[in-house]
Amino acid sequence: MAIKVLVVDDDKLVRRGLISFLPWQAFNMEVVGEASNGEKALEFLECNPVDLLLTDLSMPVMSGIELLRNARKRYPHLHMAVLTLHQDFEYIQEALRLGAIDYIAKVQMEEEQYEEILGRIAARIKEDRNQRSVSLNPDQIIAENKQGYVLLSMAHETELNWPQEVNLPQALMMEAERNSWVWFVKEEQQEQVVEVLMAKAQTEPESVLLVLTDIAGCGWKDLQRWLREYREQVLFYDYHPDHNIRTVSILDEPNIPAGTNELELEKVKVDRLFSRWFQNDRVFDGLIQEMKSLRLPEKKLVGFLYSLVIEWNRLFAGTQFTKIQMIPSLHSWYQVELWIRKIRKSIHGSVGPSSHSQEILDCITKAVSMIQEELSTQLTAAELAQRLNLSRGYFSQCFKDIIGKTFNEYSRFIRIEKAREYLLNTNHTIVWIAEQTGYADEKYFSRIFRESTGTLPSEYRQTHRLN
Template identity: 30%
Template sequence: MTGQTDRKTMLKVLIVDDEPLVRTGIWYSICWQDYGMEPVAEADGVDGAIDVLQQRSIDIVFTDIVMPGRNGLDLLRWIQTNSPMTTSVVLSYHNDFSYIQKALRYGAADYILKTELNHDDVKLTLQHVAQKAVNNSKNLEELGTSPWTQLFRCGLAIISPFGSQVTAQKSDMLRVKHHIQVSRSSVLLLYGSAPDESVLLEMETRHKEKNILVVFKDTSSTPISSLLLAVKLFSERDLFYLYLPDISRYDCDMDLALNHDKTLDGPEYAVLEEEFSSMQWIYDEDLFSRMLERIIDARPLPSVIYNLFYSVQGQWARYFADGSIPDMLPISNIRFWYQWVNWLNNFKTFISNESHLSSYSPEILASIQQLLIWLSDNFSNNIKLKDAAKMVNLSESHLSRTFKNIVGLPFNIYVRGLRISHAKKLLTQSALKINDISDRCGFTDRFYFSKVFKKETGMAPSEYRNTNSII
């Protein structure tokens, strides 16, 4: 592994866990030399780990999360602020999303389950961790020790919004006292005095096709470790929310960047997930605006936003009889917050246009939303229009007209679509008998099921299975 990390000396590793047997297990279960690493110290808690970090040079810290007293997240925060060039990795038994989210927010390079230490995927993770630690170490070697005791009037980061390689050009180095390669896609330039506006404009013009400039002004009282942390946080979190294609320079508020302590944890995330899933935001512009404001105020990591919308997409699909969402910009192509907002607005427009909503009150629209969810969960039962009308407290005739106008399909056709869509999945993804599939999809008569299925798809159920089966 030393060849892979391009390093002559081994990366020094600290293992932190409150259980001695676990520390021993980690020490001996990983073939450290394969990754250019060497465990040199261990600690049974956060205080002991901080003592080690203050007394000797450590490249990588592997830490548990749940420990007596201060936990692993406290240690990650300490490292992020006091030793930002140290790479940290979480080793835990807890596969809990909130733990993972916080660990990554506090600078962990990765999150590894202890039960998966011998899996092939972990080998790739350890290689990535080793390379990151090598890059940090190279920065320290190039800088020496003097910059860490100096103060600088201005810091300027050159960042690729798309993760491309960034290197400082010779023309960028005028009046620069030091520069640090913070990551593959970001470089920090340190100035003894703030560069003139003309210098910034020239750099902005030179880089605007591929990169952005982030200016950290009046940093004379800011340690370099905090500047590095601010660049890291801007690259990994703030850029996602601030980036716009026509803006190539951003001024960063150091206090805002370093002291932002909000996120979407637990109940707050669950509330947003429920609100987006309900789709009431489509008809209530004030609610939609408040939801977006709460996200921007919390500024969670981009991965949290992706997880949120990937999750609610599955709920949205239940509003469509064929179980699929309209074909718009693929989520996989979205990189920034403004694109998410555009996507959501386009989705709102599509639903509003399709359902002719302008003449209905928010209360009626909300009732139909809840009915669609109920139908998605109960289509396998013997559902009648009168049952649905009773549920939403409308007469059958009123519901029949309203449902067709809002959803775009008559009630019975919509329910039949749900059943046929589910039948297709069972035919292609299970070995269930056709009789059983008929029952599970709400058809009490197999022959009627076959007749309806053939009318909808052009094929008998058995023929559809033979043609499309994936098992």
């Protein structure tokens, strides 16, 4: 079987010279492709079987060193050699550390030396082939196996090097995508493979072992696509660290849920903001399941959670309710649920047990929302109490108990905070800002603002914009 060669160099004349000048046929070698940089070389490797990668070290877009590093992870059985100049000695050392088996200098070489180097490379590849008879064609590998084993990490930001730590010399491993590797083994070796990979999955944080069945007849690109969709649409929501070993048929297409409309999102958002979810266990568990059932794509889920955090902190700024911090990282729904439960516990700690009924809790949080939404109207406690069907005295007492401020204290605080926002982020006049925050008299607004902040509105705008 001929040794298939890919030549990579950014200089087209050098590539053509090497392809035409080197005695490939004398050593049963065949140049099957060429590329001008590392990225194009990786694209070629994804679609074509290659036995020997011969690459320059200094190239634009992706250097030869980066190409060697990527190829080593994705195609551990690919042989690699480097093209170099004499002054690239440090790069040659790095290339050898990354697995290059030899190097060819571009200048000052005689034909006999080329033959010596190619012969040395060919002998090394032949020796490895004798030890390993498995083809490097991904589609052929899949066709010869009934199942595969995928070890993956749910984390995005951590670069893991599991293949180097997993000692399975008789198994063929390929990288499906970042932090995701597929092993293919003969039937008689499966027990050993499962044992080793299960142990790895149990010790590595946020890792999952998938046993893929019914893979025969599936192409490598189809397998990569299926794995990516399964990870994003199924595993993201089903992952749990106590159940991180799963057997899945490749014939089961990931169930893509219908798009969630804005009304559904708004309903969950309103329920999430108001008090019932952190006071009532049954309501809380129901809300968690309702949010999960939406099965939002990861990016949309992140945006949705951000909007909840911003809205909560806006509504309850200046109250005894705790300020919510956005989830620091998000790899699975399991993390989201832990984060929400932590928030609930924190809110419980900030307000303590309530002696008020659930109905009163809901009324007061609705009052907070009304104040926020109707800032340009100077609402009074009597008006809100009437709209909520409560007596003024009872409403005022409940408001202070639950929010931690009197109605007037909270109302003034929230109006001044909104005024600060307008002063810093708009060029509207002080008169306009006063009207938008419920003050018909500009002078009265300025006096209240100075009492609250220590400066007049115009001074606040000038000082803080300079800072």
